[in-house]
Amino acid sequence: MERTHPFERESRIIFLFWLESLPLEEQYSIWLSKAHQRVLPMPSSPIPRTAPFAEEEIEILNRVVGSASVTQRAWLAGFINGLDAASQPVSTSRTAEPLTILFASESGNCERLAADMAKTARKQGFKPTVIDMADVDVASLATVRRLAVIAATWGEGDPPARAVSAYADLMSEKAPRLDNLEFGVLALGDTAYAEFCAIGKAIDERLAALGGKRVVDRIDCDLDFAQPASRWIDQALKVFAPPTREPRGTVIEVDFTQHAAPAPLEMAEAEVIEHINLNSSRSEKETIHLELAFDGKAPAYQPGDSLDLFAKNDPAYVDALLQAAGLSFNDGLRIDLTDNRDVTTLSLRTIEAYAAATGHQQIKSLLASGEARGWIVGRQLIDLIETFQVPLSAEQLREIARPLAPRAYSIASSRREVGDEAHLLVSAVRYQSHGRARKGVASNYVAECLKKGSRVRVKLRPNRHFALPVQDRDIIMVGPGTGVAPFRAFLQERRATGANGRSWLFFGDRRFTHDFLYQLEWQEALKDAALTRMDVAFSRDAPRKLYVQHRIWQHRRDLVDWLEDGAYFYVCGDAKAMAKDVRNTLANAYADVKGLAPEVAEQAVRTLERERRYLQDVY
């Protein structure tokens, strides 16, 4: 009987864990049945004349290998590897010790690091299990012996959306004692946020409080986490490795993982082929519809993915900064700061670095008194340098400014409709604070510097947790402002694939006449039935503010009906207020429509989250 893979949506990683649990022969045949698709026909004499063998040996080898089946060749490869391994002392770490790697991730960084760690761990002889915090039953941690946690912080010091429930359980009285646990935590965050790495820190403390033994010290990583994270992983694996044992014999091992590693995501260059402000000239906002055409093939994106865009700083801002630091003459520094350094973000770390570099007494006392935290709110690097002026060296200024990170933008197109293009929807961030006009770096780079014909560097940021369901499922999409971007991609995809599930869009912005992004496209979609229903909320058109959550409440009966029929609920856009309000409104809608107590209604929303039918991509 044919053995079928038990997971409906095959994740390569899960597949490998499942594969590993089978006897070796079965592993071979299942893996090979997948590998077959990639195997090219074997030439009849595959061993070249240049191989380091005598001519008659090459002939014999060709007779054997040339006619061998795929299974036989894989067996040979594994066997020869094993022979080599047998002549070496058996590696001390190759004892298949279990290691649990738990990740809490929203935009995929921690998830990718967890997969990397598992891959390295497997090579070193561990038997790693990677678990998304979304799926963990906290009680089960009591049976875990070695645990690596890789956790991101979101919102304003919150856990990633999918991890909220498990995180709450871990912090509650439900959490088990963990006296047999050895653990280490790798925290990811962004120093620009006041609650830097709050979730990693809290998990680290909680695991220790529950009796776990911290065997690897936590590190808190900023956006440039690649190197410190990789060092932490190496160190953690060394520490988690059990003490050296006597060699127990020969292990013949085929590294299946090399076939499972996702292709590294490459930086791509694209040309701007369309650049349109979708707001009217009388709007206070500027939202750019940007069309990018790639030189070769577009990155293999799916609806729901984003692109990381690599922007440059505003030269006027860099000039002002150089002037304040007394470094206007330094053209090399000007270029470096413009292209590569984050010259706007002001964080506690920046202030600490500035105090250390300059020894400035006033800054030291600002830090010592704890006032620095409040002082940085609404301020940028230039405020620090202008307020506490000290002549700086180029090196000092470069050191204070962290590397310039790319910014993510949801892809607003489907490749089925636009081919090798990708469309983005970018809202220019502009505001006033402390008497100064401020501009977001990347959004204004898009709005003010890019134009038709400009070139821009981007990198795919996949998000398999915000993907379309199967074609006949209904979808409800809540996307005010730029939150609507991925839903344009969803509708293009559904139209192109002839999906028969219903779709319902909630959109909102400030004013109907000036801010109705992609208005004509939604009308077309309603006409050709790619979109079944649309409800809009324009907050500034009426005396009382009207938001998408008010529309959700207004149509709660239909909405709960759709969800009861299996619809998927998507939310994209503002994380600070909108996403929370929408979630609360949905819980209230359940309570009202079905006559549930608030706790039971909350459970209904949690069930949607657990079933991965309540999906968020918020920022």
Ligand SMILES: Cc1cc2nc3c(=O)[nH]c(=O)nc-3n(C[C@H](O)[C@H](O)[C@H](O)COP(=O)(O)OP(=O)(O)OC[C@H]3O[C@@H](n4cnc5c(N)ncnc54)[C@H](O)[C@@H]3O)c2cc1C
């Ligand atoms: C997965 C994902 C998808 C995204 N998709 C989109 C998208 O489709 N479209 C889109 O436009 N954006 C999107 N974003 C947001 C985008 O990545 C950027 O964060 C946004 O464009 C701002 O970047 P910036 O470089 O222009 O601003 P930055 O230079 O990063 O400045 C932003 C910072 O300025 C400060 N700030 C902003 N407004 C104020 C204010 N009123 N008062 C005080 N301080 C303020 C805050 O500290 C804020 O963090 C997405 C983000 C993520 C994570």
Ligand SMILES: Cc1cc2nc3c(=O)[nH]c(=O)nc-3n(C[C@H](O)[C@H](O)[C@H](O)COP(=O)(O)O)c2cc1C
């Ligand atoms: C909207 C948003 C909110 C964030 N909030 C915080 C925060 O409060 N504290 C922090 O340290 N990092 C914060 N971050 C940074 C993320 O933790 C960081 O980007 C991390 O690498 C994301 O990891 P992930 O891709 O695994 O989710 C935030 C990022 C975004 C986009």
